[in-house]
Amino acid sequence: MWLTARTAKRHCGGNSQYSVAVHCVLYLLLLHLQLCSSCPSVCVCRSTEADCGGHDLSTLPALSLLPSTVQTLLLPNNHLTSLPASAFTNLSSLVRLDLSNNYLGNLPAHVFTDLGNLTELNLRNNSLTALDRDLLQGLGSLQRLDVSLNGLGAVPLGLLEHQHGLIWLSLAGNRLQALDRAVFEPLENLQHLQLGSNPWECDCNLRDFKNWMEWLIYRGGYVDAVECTLPKDLRGRDIRSVPVEMFNYCLQVDNENGATKGGATPCARATAAPLPGGAVVQSESEPLDCAKQRYRPISVRRAIGTVVIAGVVCGIVCIMMVAAAAYGCIYASLMAKYQRELKKRQPLMGDAEAEADSEEKQISSVA
Structure with missing residues (x-):
């Protein structure tokens, strides 16, 4: 210069x-x-977009040189393995961030905290095996999240706690075997969920999440195929087509496994331990799942079927009652008519008997 x-x-x-x-x-x-109008040498900067993809970068370029008007940052198809905690500190105007097709194996807990305007985050096809529960903290405007084609074995409780605006989520192509329903309950506006290509185990651990998926579909959402890997008799079958009655044994298993020696469930254990001096110390061993206990319906589909069957039965009973009432009315009307005609004939029958008696008396007198 x-x-x-x-x-x-x-x-x-x-x-x-x-x-x-x-x-x-x-x-x-x-x-x-x-x-x-500065720009990193490996990037192509436009008015609202900076494209730094496809350069085999092993470290981030100097993002501090990006113009303040940039809303889209593209970093796909590189060799990034990690991100510094302050990587996006001065990029609060970003709306879209693409980190797909890299080798990211670990992300700092608060790496995206300053991106309050971000609506789309793409982490597709990386090497992520776990996600910190605070990874999405600060992303209150997020609408689309793609973490497909990674090695995730679980989704931590609390990761999606504040993502009320999320409408599109992809967890396809990971190593997920089960999911906790409580993780996804904050997603009130979710419309599209991708879960395919995971080794799902269709047992009691997936029962509550199956019910939540049915609720999501019932309110107009979309969920792709969730094919079972285990048990063998359900392999290749979509769990949504598995009758809820097959999971009835889970209630008995929960009661057997959840009861303690004193007869209390894990969530009912005392969390305060008295000390000799009378002080009370809060126990730190309370399960995290006990923090929120919500009523969970057995199955929306089963409930709808029960209502339909009950309506049909009630309709048949009502029709039978109406038919019985009509038959009773007709029968009573016919009997009343018969009684009236019978009463009309009784005087005539009485006169005939009197004439017969008089004739018998005359015959007897002549004799």
């Missing part, structure tokens, strides 16, 4: 002609614009 400034001074100095002066002003203006 210093050499460029000297060049501008040499071009402008010692010449008083008007055209040269105009040329000098334009040259200085272009120099000023060049100094203000």
Whole structure:
């Protein structure tokens, strides 16, 4: 930059002609614009986008040189293995961040904290085997999250606690065998969930999450195929098509495993231990799952089926009652009519009997 400034001074100095002066002003203006609009050498910067992908980078470029107007930062197809904790400190204007197709194996807990305006985060096809529960802290505007094609074996409780605006989530192509329903309950606006290509074990550990998926589908959401790997009799079958009755034994297993020697469940254990002096110390061994206990319906699909069957049965019973009432009314009407006709015939029958008696008396007198 210093050499460029000297060049501008040499071009402008010692010449008083008007055209040269105009040329000098334009040259200085272009120099000023060049100094203000800096960009890392390996990146291609536009007004709102910086593309630093496909350069086999093993470390991040100088992101502090990015223009303040950048909203999209692309870093895919590199060799990044880790990120410093302050990597995105001065990039609060970012809306989209793409870190896909790298070798990221561990991410600091608060690496994305300053990206409060970020709506899309792409971590697809990396080497992530675990996620810190505070990784997404500060991303209150996040709408799309892609962590597919990694090596995740679990999703920590609390990771999605504040992601109420998330509408698209992909966990496909990992090593997930089961998921905790409580992890996903904060996602009130989720519309699209990808879970395919995971080694799912369709046992009691996946029962509650199956119920949550049915609830998500019931309210209009989309979930791709969740094919079972174990047990063998369910291999290749979508867990959503497995009847909920197959998980009834889980209630008995929960009761047997959850009861303690004193008869209390794990969440009902005393969490305070009295000391000899009368003080009470809060126990730190309380299970994290006991923090939130919510009512969980057995199955939305089963509940709907029960309502439909009950409605049909009630309808049939009502029809039978109406038919019985109509039959009773008709029968009563016919019996009343018969009784009226019978009463009309009784006087006639009485006169005939009197005439027969008089004739018998006359015959007896003649005799």
